[in-house]
Amino acid sequence: MxxxxxxxxxxxxxxxxxxxxxxxxxxxxxxxxxxxxxxxxxxxxxxxxxxxxxxxxxxxxxxRRISVAEAIQITEARSALEGLIAAEAARHATAADHKELRSIIAKMRDSVGTEGAKEYSRLNGLLHRRLCEMSKHEIAAELVANLRNRAAHHQYRLAIMPGRAEESLEQHAAIVTAVVAGDPTGAAKAMHTHLHSVIDVLTRWGDA
Amino acid sequence: MxxxxxxxxxxxxxxxxxxxxxxxxxxxxxxxxxxxxxxxxxxxxxxxxxxxxxxxxxxxxxxRRISVAEAIQITEARSALEGLIAAEAARHATAADHKELRSIIAKMRDSVGTEGAKEYSRLNGLLHRRLCEMSKHEIAAELVANLRNRAAHHQYRLAIMPGRAEESLEQHAAIVTAVVAGDPTGAAKAMHTHLHSVIDVLTRWGDA
DNA sequence: GTCAACAGGATCGTTGACAATCTGAACACT
DNA sequence: AGTGTTCAGATTGTCAACGATCCTGTTGAC
CATH class of the missing domain: 1.10.10.10 (Winged helix-like DNA-binding domain superfamily/Winged helix DNA-binding domain)
Incomplete structure (x- = not known):
């Protein structure tokens, strides 16, 4: 209980x-x-x-109320840790994992124009979570899950931004491409560019 | 209470x-x-x-008992996060901070041959902790402090390894040099090589 | 009109006792 | 000897009540 x-x-x-x-x-x-x-x-x-x-x-x-400044720091920390996770995922992912990742990207591509941001946001979370599992890096995965929870509110506000899905879709696709290619440093770099684009949006948000 | x-x-x-x-x-x-x-x-x-x-x-x-495999993962996560911290420290450190960092390195150099590993280990911890504070990155600093605590036992066993101090001293010096030079990417790289040398030792430890 | 002291209510922190659960040993049975 | 069972001890989980602390609104003096 x-x-x-x-x-x-x-x-x-x-x-x-x-x-x-x-x-x-x-x-x-x-x-x-x-x-x-x-x-x-x-x-x-x-x-x-x-x-x-x-x-x-x-x-x-x-x-707890998370300021935009904190959300930026949280995302910076996530960038560091999820870079490691993407690299490890590129090393450990199996053929079945590759198939699943590509399938998630395909569904994301479908949901971009048609359905609301809710489905895209769900797939976004699923992709990151599956990468954490595939990395077999329990420590980093646990920390990332915690960071994601802390900034959940801001993530949601970000997801419903117009035009955001299109931009992030390509970044996610790049991550998956690198992971499927078994390219650890490429996967880490793709993850960094993705999360730093999130940081950019949050920064503009903070100024406004 | x-x-x-x-x-x-x-x-x-x-x-x-x-x-x-x-x-x-x-x-x-x-x-x-x-x-x-x-x-x-x-x-x-x-x-x-x-x-x-x-x-x-x-x-x-x-x-909680931490296996060597877990200690390695913890150190990998630390490497990712402390790379970020070293970079931020390079950006934010003041002249007074530079002076303090150089002083810590000098004391480490003194304690290498003469005194036991205890003093060196203390200075080691102090250096990492001060870098965390200088980075002004509370989120990453909190996570690193937690990871350091989790692996405290292994850190201690590592500190008393013969010849370890000499090796790590130069790595620490390189980190401080980059931070003082205000070179974020250099500081991050120096931190990465330092912690990956720790991972190397742990890996050999795990095989034995 | 402003401010300090005060009383009332709300909420948390602590304590002690009881119930639920697990562990290990003694014991009966094959 | 090996296995399953029962029972007592130890330890945690839960609950209700008490005391301590903090916030709020009121009162009264200046």
């Missing part, structure tokens, strides 16, 4: 059921998840370590 | 007061730190999120 509450609360924060700045009162959460205050406290401690929750002594917890 | 216990327990694990595999029973720890079981539980949850403690449901917590 204890770990379940942690997962549910994290999930509820990530999907926006709780927004940045919202207070996370122990008693109401205990009722909502049908558990005791102890389980909620445990979850809040864990999510604080993960950087998703702010906690002040005797003043309670809130959903 | 609650957060204090977390810090004390983490510190006790890092300095080896508890060794990998040791059980962390709630009741004895509560007596040792003169607090209630709740505070200990809270600390165990937090340290589990940090990767320092293993917890199995209803079976208690132990100090």
């Amino acid at each position: 204890m770990d379940l509450v942690t997962d549910e609360l994290r999930s509820d924060i990530l999907v926006g059921r709780f927004e940045p700045g919202d207070r996370l009162l122990e008693m109401p959460l205990a009722e909502q998840y049908e558990c005791g205050r102890a389980a909620v406290r445990s979850a809040l401690v864990a999510l604080t370590s993960e950087g998703l929750v702010d906690r002040a002594a005797n003043r309670g917890a809130t959903v | 609650m957060d204090l216990v977390t810090d004390e327990l983490r510190s006790d694990i890092l300095v080896g007061r508890f060794e990998p595999g040791d059980r962390l029973l709630e009741m004895p720890l509560a007596e040792q730190y003169e607090c209630g079981r709740a505070a200990v539980r809270s600390a165990l949850v937090a340290l589990t999120s940090e990767g320092l403690v293993d917890r199995a449901a209803n079976r208690g917590a132990t100090v």
Whole structure:
């Protein structure tokens, strides 16, 4: 029960059921998840370590608000780590993995014009997540997953930017091409250019 | 009191007061730190999120044991992140920072032949930590600090290897030279070669 | 009208006791 | 001897209540 509450609360924060700045009162959460205050406290401690929750002594917890400046730093760190992941994925990916990656890119290409940004965003997340798994680099994968969670809100705002999908599609395709070619340094470089283009958008966002 | 216990327990694990595999029973720890079981539980949850403690449901917590393979992955992730940090440090370091870095290198050079590996290891840690602070990159610095903690045990075994200090001294000097020169890509590269030499040692260690 | 002191409410932090679960050993059975 | 079973001990998970702390709105003096 204890770990379940942690997962549910994290999930509820990530999907926006709780927004940045919202207070996370122990008693109401205990009722909502049908558990005791102890389980909620445990979850809040864990999510604080993960950087998703702010906690002040005797003043309670809130959903952590990530500034644009922080989102940029998070993306910079992701760039460093996902470069490593892309390189390792290029080394370890199997033929079946190659097929799956190409299939994801194809679906992304389909969803660009037709459907809303939601499907493209889902495929985007799926691609990055599968690359993490293929890299067999558990440490880097865990850190990247955490960073992605922290900036989830900004990622979403970025995904619905007009024209953004077209731009990022080619970058994603370049990453997959390098991984399929078994080119570690090429894959890392492609990942860097992709995430640095994200940083560019965030920077312009911060100035405005 | 609650957060204090977390810090004390983490510190006790890092300095080896508890060794990998040791059980962390709630009741004895509560007596040792003169607090209630709740505070200990809270600390165990937090340290589990940090990767320092293993917890199995209803079976208690132990100090996490890091294999050589994991230590290698940790160092690879550090290489990616500290490359970023070295580059940012090269951008942001002030004249006073340059002076301090050169002073640390000088002290390292002194301690190589004369004193035991303990002083060199201390300066090594200090150098990396100061670079993290100078980079002004809080996100990367936090992640690196965590990774360093996770592999603390292996770092220590590595530090007392004969001849290791001489080899790593020149690598550290190269990093500082690039940072002082305000050369971000050079600093990142120097950091990469340094940490990849650490990975080499760990790899030979793993084979043996 | 402004500011400090104060009381009330809300919320967290801590404690102690109880329930649930796991571990290991003793024991019966084949 | 080997295997399955039962039971006691140890340890964690959960709960309810109490005390401590902080925020808010009000009161009163100046």
